[in-house]
Amino acid sequence: FPQFRALCMAENCSATMHNLYTPRGAEVRDALGWSTYIDEAIERFRASGETRALAQAFRYRGDSFRADGKLDDAAKALREALATATSVEDKNQARIRLAALSMFRGSFKAAATEYMDLVEFAEKSGNKANAQTYRLEAAHALLLAGDRAAAAAELERIANEGPAHSRIAISLETERAALSFDAFRFAESFEKLERLRASGLKKNDELTVTEATAMLCAQMAETGPFDKAESYCRETAKRSQHNKLRMTVNHLSMALIHIAKKRPGLAIEEAKQATALAEENHDLEDVWYSTL
Numbered sequence: 001f002p003q004f005r006a007l008c009m010a011e012n013c014s015a016t017m018h019n020l021y022t023p024r025g026a027e028v029r030d031a032l033g034w035s036t037y038i039d040e041a042i043e044r045f046r047a048s049g050e051t052r053a054l055a056q057a058f059r060y061r062g063d064s065f066r067a068d069g070k071l072d073d074a075a076k077a078l079r080e081a082l083a084t085a086t087s088v089e090d091k092n093q094a095r096i097r098l099a100a101l102s103m104f105r106g107s108f109k110a111a112a113t114e115y116m117d118l119v120e121f122a123e124k125s126g127n128k129a130n131a132q133t134y135r136l137e138a139a140h141a142l143l144l145a146g147d148r149a150a151a152a153a154e155l156e157r158i159a160n161e162g163p164a165h166s167r168i169a170i171s172l173e174t175e176r177a178a179l180s181f182d183a184f185r186f187a188e189s190f191e192k193l194e195r196l197r198a199s200g201l202k203k204n205d206e207l208t209v210t211e212a213t214a215m216l217c218a219q220m221a222e223t224g225p226f227d228k229a230e231s232y233c234r235e236t237a238k239r240s241q242h243n244k245l246r247m248t249v250n251h252l253s254m255a256l257i258h259i260a261k262k263r264p265g266l267a268i269e270e271a272k273q274a275t276a277l278a279e280e281n282h283d284l285e286d287v288w289y290s291t292l
Contacts, residue, residue, distance in 0.1 A: 007045050013038060030282055075101055092121055099137070108145035112138045129164035136171050143178060152179055170196060174212050190216055190232050210239045214246045214253075221253035226260045233257065248277040252290055 001008065012034045078101065082094040095118050102111035115138035122131035135154050142151035155175055163169035173196045177189035190213060197209050213236050220229035233253050240246035251274035258267035274290035 009041065032282065088121060092118060103141065108141045112141035112145065115141060129168065132158050132161070132164050132168050136168065136175060139175055143175070148179060170209060177212060177216060210236065210246065214240060214249050218249055218253045221256040224260065226257050230257050244277050244281050248274050248281065251277065
């Protein structure tokens, strides 16, 4: 948009890189290929674009690529919008953005408070699904803030109410697993996720649970108990054969377990398989890790 000296970029320029190495288990993209086009865009539009913008991200100005404006100013503007909003929807939108800004800044307690305000509004309007979704966000913020007891209490309330739909049920068990990670109760976490799987899930929800159990196995492979870790990894591998990224993580986990159980030959074989898959995915970090 030359009249505004503004450049709208594709999502491969997102600072979060959420489409490069995705939590949902999609194929890993070619980061080197992306960087070539990003460099080309910088050279072509450096002189003409004072402001850069893209979907799902902050605006950027100047060559420093700093977030547009001061975060304090952004928070102030959102609080003013909250104070002057005349509709519930506008107030909720301001609260959602305030909560996201607090999470971005690492102010997890503040984010939890803002999410609980959203819970209150959702409950008053009788929207159970929204109330539980915001309560999950609050619990996650509390966990990041180190307040495990408060996080557990919010999750328990959702469990007592009964999740409004399957996505909330999965998120509930995943957050419970995160609490167990923190307390090193890995077996409990795995069993919760397996019970959820046994209840019957849609395909996308099944992938989400498989992702969570694979990450759980990776944690157990480093800390034990190793017999259970090996059993869980073998079970998870059966469900991950369609996904090279998950299989790479699984082979790395098995390599660590074999090392812990003094089986170096088997560890080497698992590491070689992890290296081969990581090279196919152009995942240099996992290539380095498996080689190491």
